[in-house]
Amino acid sequence: MNLIAGQGLAGTVLALTLLERGEEVTVVDNAHRSSSSMVAAGLWNPIVFRRINKSWLADEVIAELEAFYPAAEPLLGAHFYHPLRIFRKHGNxxxxxxxxxxxxxxxxxxxxxxxxxxxxxxxxxxxxxxxxxxxxxxYIDLPVFLAAARKYFAEKGIFEEAEFSLPENTDALADFRFRGKPVDRIIDCRGYKTADSKWFNYLPFGxxxxxxxxxxxxxxxxxxxxxxxxxxxxxxxxxxxxxxxxxxxxxxxxxxxxxxxxxxxxxxxxxxxxxxxxxxxxxxxPTVQDRRPLIGRHPQVENLYIFNGLGTKGVMLAPLTAHYFADFLLNGKALPAEMNIDRFRKLIDQVHPLIDYPGPKGQN
Ligand SMILES: Cc1cc2nc3c(=O)[nH]c(=O)nc-3n(C[C@H](O)[C@H](O)[C@H](O)COP(=O)(O)OP(=O)(O)OC[C@H]3O[C@@H](n4cnc5c(N)ncnc54)[C@H](O)[C@@H]3O)c2cc1C
The missing domain is CATH 3.30.9.10 (D-Amino Acid Oxidase, subunit A, domain 2)
Incomplete structure (x- = not known):
């Protein structure tokens, strides 16, 4: 089972993507106590205005979002996808x-x-x-999207409203169970609160x-x-x-x-x-110093993952990033290097040096 911690935009899009691929998922969230998604305008915009450039991966992310959100509407029984043009007043x-x-x-x-x-x-x-x-x-009406997804997860019996903390030590992580169920992967989608986590505080969240x-x-x-x-x-x-x-x-x-x-x-x-x-x-x-998502497997703990760092453009980035993440988890495809937390591998020794970790359930 995949345990997704956090039901903001990141956790929701990832949970829907993994469910679609036939994965078992449980989502836990603390009633949006610290939610960026519930405040966000939910806009997407393919253009960076200052020098009229396309936003990072614009062609791919726009194609993916134009497929993902409209398909989620009938599934979740709600209307939250609002294509809308932008009327831009030139700055200079x-x-x-x-x-x-x-x-x-x-x-x-x-x-x-x-x-x-x-x-x-x-x-x-x-x-x-x-x-x-x-x-x-x-724009995506994020409160409507998140409420509809929460209802959908609850009806499937895969949603739990609770405060979630990662275990402090590696043994507890290796044998981690949630509500008595063995967990194969814990995926941290707690938005900016993940920056405080003992396991992920080495990452350069901004x-x-x-x-x-x-x-x-x-x-x-x-x-x-x-x-x-x-x-x-x-x-x-x-x-x-x-x-x-x-x-x-x-x-x-x-x-x-x-x-x-x-x-x-x-x-x-x-x-x-x-x-x-x-x-x-x-x-x-949940912004990141290099303005790219933070996704991947923890370098020291095999069953601990992160899907985060969507920054200022979560609506655009979430569907494509979830697609890559699912390909990585389920088909063993490499993550794009610009998104993979491996790019910060060097930083971990500065925060807590490599631990001798046997891997989940005694694997090497
Ligand atoms: C003012 C503002 C405007 C924005 N406008 C846009 C915009 O127009 N377009 C756009 O794409 N993006 C926008 N964003 C950015 C957008 O909000 C983020 O990219 C995205 O929503 C991040 O989603 P997330 O799921 O990673 O984090 P969050 O939405 O913060 O979700 C994390 C979830 O985890 C829960 N959680 C945290 N800790 C725990 C715990 N210990 N146990 C259980 N649950 C926990 C939180 O309560 C929350 O529900 C804006 C953000 C702000 C603040």
Missing amino acids: ELEARLWAEKKPTDDFAPYLANDERNPDPDLYKPFEFGYGTVNRAG LTKGEVLTVRCKGLDLDEVFNAGFFLQPLGGDLYRMGATFNWDDKDEVTTPEAREELLAKFRKHLNAEVEIVSQKAGVR
């Missing part, structure tokens, strides 16, 4: 020039679209450098707190995501999500007046409309 002359140059190329044509709108000058401040549209973007606002804004009538160095995501009616902030110092879920002011100032810089704040949320993203 260079961005506008690069956009115009790259838009017609084979590489970018699927993502950068023609502009057919006329932004209301009473609502929007002037577009000094113009604007563009990104296709094949959108951790980035972020805050978002839900606001009411009458008369905006936006049916795309507006992006101008912050985002405004339509949620239906007059509601919008506004985000997000990046804070590398705090590691908590406490909302702050500074973040609220930062977001409102960005809104006022680009729009004239009035906003009323409905709610504010904070979370900690």
